[in-house]
Amino acid sequence: MIESLKIISAVIIAILKKDLLQEKRTKETFIPILIFGMLIILIFGFAVNPSPAVLVSIAPGLVWVVFVLAGFLAANRSLVIEMQEETIDLLLLAPVSREFIYYGKLLATYLLMLFVELLMLPVLGIFFEINLFTIEFALLLIIATFGLAVVGTLLSAISVNTKAREVMLPILFFPMIIPIIICAVASTELILGGSGLGDIRGWLQMLLIFDIVFFVLAGLCFDFILEE
């Protein structure tokens, strides 16, 4: 049992390290999604230009629009990049259950998303005059971003074998993450209004349930999704 766990974690870590190394070398995902995120912030910042009272009410939604759109790009690259490099067969030939390949890819996507979001936080703070550097928001970011990564990585796998992937992925992704958006925006509104962990606990619990359910389902479906 311990030996199996060692093997599984070695494979997951190998995939994670490989993806992060590739990203460090090429920055093919990180730079575009950071620029894209910043552009969305700028566009909203100039286009909306509301009074402080209106800004407080729309800021939570704007924050998560930025994170969801940027996160979508990151998740999209997850398995598509294997297809472009024509290396997907190497992962499929690995003598491990395929859900562990998914977990390795998921971790890499998740860490990348978190990193980009952290870089966007101060810019969001400046443009929308909000303070997101709180423990409550950090916890929300960690849990909600995990959900985005779980769904996004799974759907990236679906799009590998689909011809109309540029169309299919957003059509599938955005409806599926509506629960995340609802919970995240509601929590952010409470946090920006000065509420503490106790007040957002219910929303965080719903997010956690979503994350766990989809994490398990994605692992179970992954082999089936990639099978020809």
Add this chain to the structure above:
Amino acid sequence: MVNPDMILASGISKSFAKQRVLVDVSFSVAPGECIQLLGDNGSGKTTLLRALATLISVDQGSLVIDGYDSQKDKTCIRGKIGFLGHQPLVYSNLTVSENLNFSASLFQIVNYRIKLSEVLDRVGLADFRDKRAGMLSHGLMKRLSMARILLQEPEILLLDEPETGLDNQGVSMLQELVNANKLRGGSTVMTTHNPESTRSIADRVLMLTGGKITPAS
């Protein structure tokens, strides 16, 4: 009862959409045997090899590899297979040694660091170990794929037109790879468009015509 065959395919059929690619394919490969699989373009050679590698599942029939059923024991089968397909399966932004390190981790190869230098020497890539794989020629990438398989030391080699893109030295390395596998009691199934280049290492030749196996004349 011990199964004498390393590979036993019985009544394999596979269709993509409504196109039948493999039709009732049955054959066996003994330990230490090398099969050369010939056929025209579109005859189903690559599909058959990918089915043996568990990269695709078959619609009908059974496939038993070293005693493991391909429907139930895919993970066990994958640990025994060295697959060399049309694509070299290398990451262009990783160096030669990083590519091999990753493969070794993925395939859980023990003590691969000790073998790495020797393997690179055998395929003539020692001078390229720190070079990014994307800067290699197609032939050198093919050698990198062979190095990946040498590290693995699998019991079964599945080679899809392996001589494509290789120079004479590369073809000799390929022959060495197959012969070394035979000496270890491993089996090889190899497709080719150029039977003469690998005829010397093949023990038996099968033809695949319209998705059906026939003995070669």
